[in-house]
Amino acid sequence: MKNTYLYIFCLSLLCLSSCSLETEPLTQQTDTNFYKTTADAVSALAGCYDGLQVATGASGKGIPVISEIMSDDCFGGTGASDGYDYAAIDEFDITRAPSEVDMLNTNWIAYYKAIYRCNVFLMKMDQIDWKGDTALRNTYESETKFIRAYIYFEMVRLWGYVPLLTVPSAQNIPQADPDEVYKVIAEDLVFASNNLPSTGYSATVNGHATKWAAKSLLGRVYLYYTGYYGKNDLVGVVTKAQALGHLEDVITSSGHGLVDDFSTLWPAASVANYAGESNKENVFSIKYTYTSDYNGNIDGNAWMIMFGMREFSSYPYAHGWGVTVNSKLWNAYDVNDTRRVATVIGVAEENIPFDKLNSQREYTGYYNKKYSPMIDENGIELPIKMGSAFWDISQFQDYTVIRYADVLLMAAELGSGNAQAYFDEVRQRAYKASFTTLPVTQDNIMKERQLEFALEGVRYWDLLRQGIGIASSTIAETTTLLSGGVAGTKTITAAKIQATKGLQQIPNTQITLSGGVLKQNAGW
Numbered sequence: 001m002k003n004t005y006l007y008i009f010c011l012s013l014l015c016l017s018s019c020s021l022e023t024e025p026l027t028q029q030t031d032t033n034f035y036k037t038t039a040d041a042v043s044a045l046a047g048c049y050d051g052l053q054v055a056t057g058a059s060g061k062g063i064p065v066i067s068e069i070m071s072d073d074c075f076g077g078t079g080a081s082d083g084y085d086y087a088a089i090d091e092f093d094i095t096r097a098p099s100e101v102d103m104l105n106t107n108w109i110a111y112y113k114a115i116y117r118c119n120v121f122l123m124k125m126d127q128i129d130w131k132g133d134t135a136l137r138n139t140y141e142s143e144t145k146f147i148r149a150y151i152y153f154e155m156v157r158l159w160g161y162v163p164l165l166t167v168p169s170a171q172n173i174p175q176a177d178p179d180e181v182y183k184v185i186a187e188d189l190v191f192a193s194n195n196l197p198s199t200g201y202s203a204t205v206n207g208h209a210t211k212w213a214a215k216s217l218l219g220r221v222y223l224y225y226t227g228y229y230g231k232n233d234l235v236g237v238v239t240k241a242q243a244l245g246h247l248e249d250v251i252t253s254s255g256h257g258l259v260d261d262f263s264t265l266w267p268a269a270s271v272a273n274y275a276g277e278s279n280k281e282n283v284f285s286i287k288y289t290y291t292s293d294y295n296g297n298i299d300g301n302a303w304m305i306m307f308g309m310r311e312f313s314s315y316p317y318a319h320g321w322g323v324t325v326n327s328k329l330w331n332a333y334d335v336n337d338t339r340r341v342a343t344v345i346g347v348a349e350e351n352i353p354f355d356k357l358n359s360q361r362e363y364t365g366y367y368n369k370k371y372s373p374m375i376d377e378n379g380i381e382l383p384i385k386m387g388s389a390f391w392d393i394s395q396f397q398d399y400t401v402i403r404y405a406d407v408l409l410m411a412a413e414l415g416s417g418n419a420q421a422y423f424d425e426v427r428q429r430a431y432k433a434s435f436t437t438l439p440v441t442q443d444n445i446m447k448e449r450q451l452e453f454a455l456e457g458v459r460y461w462d463l464l465r466q467g468i469g470i471a472s473s474t475i476a477e478t479t480t481l482l483s484g485g486v487a488g489t490k491t492i493t494a495a496k497i498q499a500t501k502g503l504q505q506i507p508n509t510q511i512t513l514s515g516g517v518l519k520q521n522a523g524w
Contacts, residue, residue: 035124038131041140044121048147049207049287051114054298055151056286057399060106061089062303063154064371064399064457065323066504071460072475073450075362077324079310080484082361086323092496094505094524104158105507111155112165118148119168138195145188146196146209146217150401153221156181157461160503160521174517179235182225186237189218193246200255206278206287207398212254213284215246216402219410227465244414247407251422256280256404258429263342267397268372270342271316283402290386290396300383304395307368307455309345310360314352317345318373318381318391322359324481325366329454336434343454345369362490363482368455371397405452413445426452464502472497499523 034040056063068074069090076086084097094100121144130137155162161175166184192214201212222234222243233239250256257280259265264275277285292300308320325344333340345367347354357363373395374382381391388394405426412419423440427448438444449462463471472494481490500523511518 035121035127037129038133038136041121041128041130044117044124045140045143048114048117048121048144050299051110051117052147052151053286053288055107055110055114056154057288058292058298058300058302058393059110060104060108061085062306063107063158065303065306067457067460068368068455069323070475070502071463072477073326073329073454073459074368075324075326075364075481075490077310077322077360077362078306079322080359080361082321089504091492092500092502092523093493101505101508103505103507105509107158108507108510111151114151115148115165116168118144118151119166122148123167135197139197142192142195142214143209146192146214149185149188149192149221150217152181152185153217153224156185157224157464158504159506160501161506161519163518172514172517175519178229182221183235183237185221186218186234189214189221190237193218198253201280201283202255202278207285209284210254212250212256213402215250216283216407216410219243219247219407219414220402223410223413224461224465227467230467240414244411244416247411247414248416250283250404250407251411254283256283256407258404258408258425260429262339262429265400265403266342266370268316268345268369268374277398281404282400283404283407285398285400287398288396290383290388290394292388292393293390294393298393300388300390300393301395301397301399302393304371304397305373305392307371308373309347309352309354309367310356310363312354312356313375313379314350314354315377315379316372316374317352317367317369318375320373322361323368324360324362324364325368325455327364327366328477329450330366333451334431334434337430337451338432339430339451339454341369343369345372357482357485359484361483370455371399400456403453406458409445409449409452412440413442423448468498468502471502496523 035044066089069076069086076090078086083100085100085103088094088097088100089103122141125137125141156178160178162181163173164176164181164184192209193211196209196211196214198211201210218238222238225231225234234243259275259279259281263269264273265279265281267274288301289299291297292302305320306323308318308322310322311319313319330340330344330346347365376382376385383391383394383396386396408422408426412422416422420440423445424437427438428435430451446462446466450459453459463474475497476492476494478489478491480487500521503521505524506518506520511520
């Protein structure tokens, strides 16, 4: 368990003199000689964001990818001769890949490294000379707590039962009750919501958590917790009225809004017309760049290639490893809904001469356009064009965690007096001149959420928070797909999903390191 909590400093170490009589080390930063100045605080906060970036983008299986695979919108896909780990996740069935006992071990380790960084920084806050600037300290503490809350939220949704650490520790502790974890998440987000500056989104450094991001994430946590666990409030910390109040504050005060054209939110859907990473609809995103390598520089989006067409490129779409989109998603869109062609790559619909059927498992003819790797007009992968040597681990499209459209639909779901107007605003953009109003019912909101946030890593959690019965029956299906060019039966059973309660496998390595203190989730 100890190496789960290893803390790796992200800071560059300045090599000073090799000869000194000073007893304090001059060639390394320690927790006693480092956390002193506001400049140190800047570096420490950067380390926390780096931990978030690595845990969510460059370690193990990308959570946006497996979130889609677990949903009804995607299949595990990948190569015809690849292992069956993605199939095991897709079908909630470890018998599909019995040797895969550590599918998310790298994720687990990276999560706890990031948590450790946050906990160390929070513990050292009083050690820093803030020059009397309480607002600055509150900002740094809020951003750090936001990061910790975000990470724990991902973990508790994935695994349900995880060890809860709020101070730096290498203790071998058992998994906490989910309510204990959610209490920390809720308190961290409430603190951030109350203490981050009330400036408009345009005045915020791109990629940093804002007051509006904290309030929006709090709304998402509230809806998931109360739905999945059947509770009336968020562990006694946040009521329904308070959750709605936070979302209404984002709507009225943040300066965020919808971009006019849905397709411009996604580089592969709009190319030259892309609205950019800092567009007004982006409430919070996780930043990536193209400088990743295999020498320790880990800052790229390493999961996005999973969504690329299997070993095949067609401008502007680059090749990847072939997680496939369920044809039911394409068919769920009305022909007048502009989101369909901005969300999904249709091989036949776009006359793409895809010729890798022999390499593709679970071929459907559809791929993720929102997070497709890209090439330029000359067929060069964009990371390579930017100067990277590694196209696969240096994808640099940010992961958009929360969009303003989500804020509108969450507020409508929570019963805002403006619910119909919020619902209509999202749908009007999608249908443009073909728009006709629908009543703002719970069923209509959930259907709209699927169409609006498809392939963004949101759908599975929206299903699960409606109850394991609804989630399992919606995801379960038996269909015929091509694998290696040969038709075969694909089966996902509701019973398997119900047996796991929608949760994922605890890594066996962690159970072993804990001496059996950690327990495996049911169904795995």
